[in-house]
Amino acid sequence: MKIHPPAITVTPAIIALLKSAVGESCVHTDEETIERCASDETEDLRFPPEAVVMPETTAMAAAVMRIAYEYRIPVTPRGAGTGLSGGALPVHGGIVLSVEKLNRILEIDSRNLMAVVEPGVITQELQEKAEAVGLFYPPDPASRGSCFIGGNLAECSGGPRAVKYGVTKDYVLGLQAVLSDGSVVNHGGKLLKNATGFNLTQLLIGSEGTLAVITKIILRLLPLPRHRLTLLIPFPDLESAAAAIPAIMNAGVIRSALELIEQAAVKATEAHLGRSLPYSDAPAAPPWLPARLTYCLPIRRRNSRSSGTCAGQSAKPSNRSPSIKKRIPWCPATTSSRSYAGSRKSQTGTASQPYATATRATAICM
Numbered sequence: 133m134k135i136h137p138p139a140i141t142v143t144p145a146i147i148a149l150l151k152s153a154v155g156e157s158c159v160h161t162d163e164e165t166i167e168r169c170a171s172d173e174t175e176d177l178r179f180p181p182e183a184v185v186m187p188e189t190t191a192m193a194a195a196v197m198r199i200a201y202e203y204r205i206p207v208t209p210r211g212a213g214t215g216l217s218g219g220a221l222p223v224h225g226g227i228v229l230s231v232e233k234l235n236r237i238l239e240i241d242s243r244n245l246m247a248v249v250e251p252g253v254i255t256q257e258l259q260e261k262a263e264a265v266g267l268f269y270p271p272d273p274a275s276r277g278s279c280f281i282g283g284n285l286a287e288c289s290g291g292p293r294a295v296k297y298g299v300t301k302d303y304v305l306g307l308q309a310v311l312s313d314g315s316v317v318n319h320g321g322k323l324l325k326n327a328t329g330f331n332l333t334q335l336l337i338g339s340e341g342t343l344a345v346i347t348k349i350i351l352r353l354l355p356l357p358r359h360r361l362t363l364l365i366p367f368p369d370l371e372s373a374a375a376a377i378p379a380i381m382n383a384g385v386i387r388s389a390l391e392l393i394e395q396a397a398v399k400a401t402e403a404h405l406g407r408s409l410p411y412s413d414a415p416a417a418p419p420w421l422p423a424r425l426t427y428c429l430p431i432r433r434r435n436s437r438s439s440g441t442c443a444g445q446s447a448k449p450s451n452r453s454p455s456i457k458k459r460i461p462w463c464p465a466t467t468s469s470r471s472y473a474g475s476r477k478s479q480t481g482t483a484s485q486p487y488a489t490a491t492r493a494t495a496i497c498m
């Protein structure tokens with residue numbers, strides 16, 4: 133694909149127009165801001181915009197879009213700039229419309245299990261606010277500590293929990309957006325059943341900022357799960373680790389995530405961090421016993437609101453495990469969980485650690 137060099141479209145007269153529409157403090161042409169918005173996390177690409185505008189309201193965003201529409205100036209919406217597909221890069225120059233000042237959590241509605249947020253809210257911030265009132269926003273991109281909810285919608289982001297909970301699109305009930313001509317549209321709403329007409333909410337999700345600027349989002353929340361159980365399970369080879377996945381699914385266990393970590397990766401992580409991770413030298417289960425979880429570390433993690441115990445604090449052997457053992461016949465009883473690293477104390481202390489275990493290992497979270 134040919135990428136055209138940016139044209140000079142944002143003249144001083146246009147800058148003045150933008151400033152009069154949204155205020156001086158929302159329009160930036162300084163080198164530092166231009167440079168920051170010239171790239172995202174996509175490797176080695178740099179496209180400086182001519183101006184960066186940071187509206188504080190939907191009306192301001194609409195005013196910017198109207199001016200750009202009238203003068204045919206390219207506009208690229210931008211969230212936190214953590215994207216890996218180059219969507220936030222202003223390849224045609226023009227204006228970057230950054231939503232970083234649209235960053236309010238407008239409502240956490242615990243009666244209806246919904247949240248109303250602006251697009252510049254950091255994903256983890258919403259998750260923490262929801263958890264504080266016993267609710268749960270499951271989509272978990274690994275960048276959740278820095279990316280924005282608006283960017284998550286535009287990229288339909290998800291993480292390991294997608295296996296059980298789905299991705300961003302599964303939690304969006306409605307949104308407000310500004311179209312290229314500056315008109316403001318509202319799709320969906322604060323309701324669960326909304327079956328009539330075109331599903332324009334979902335059309336905008338994953339559209340990478342090409343169809344509209346999202347300025348308000350209504351999200352579905354879940355009750356915060358009361359228990360979490362993490363199992364670290366060593367396997368002798370990739371094949372037996374892979375074979376365990378359908379076995380778990382067929383056992384009717386709806387797990388939150390399954391993560392595979394090879395011992396080489398665990399070792400490299402240890403070397404990088406300069407500290408040892410739990411069970412990194414554990415021998416794998418013998419090849420003739422591939423599906424038996426001979427070495428298994430169940431860790432119960434209660435969510436803080438239900439018990440006052442946080443991940444990383446003392447996690448006693450799970451009292452849920454016997455039922456899990458019934459559902460996964462080869463899961464060992466928790467009370468017999470063996471420790472490679474010695475004491476019970478050292479086992480329980482691993483609850484908040486990254487998963488790390490033996491040769492060709494996998495960790496299963498439920």
Ligand SMILES: Cc1cc2nc3c(=O)[nH]c(=O)nc-3n(C[C@H](O)[C@H](O)[C@H](O)COP(=O)(O)OP(=O)(O)OC[C@H]3O[C@@H](n4cnc5c(N)ncnc54)[C@H](O)[C@@H]3O)c2cc1C
Nearest residue numbers: 211212213214215219274280282283286289290340341346
């Ligand atoms: C270390 C790291 C880990 C990551 N892990 C994951 C992961 O596990 N899963 C995953 O899915 N992604 C992951 N990503 C990619 C990235 O974080 C996500 O795509 C994230 O959703 C982007 O959000 P953002 O706010 O940074 O958006 P940006 O990068 O700023 O923008 C991304 C796209 O969204 C558009 N956009 C942003 N805001 C709006 C808006 N309000 N209205 C319309 N369009 C908008 C932009 O134009 C652009 O096309 C990771 C990135 C990094 C650097």
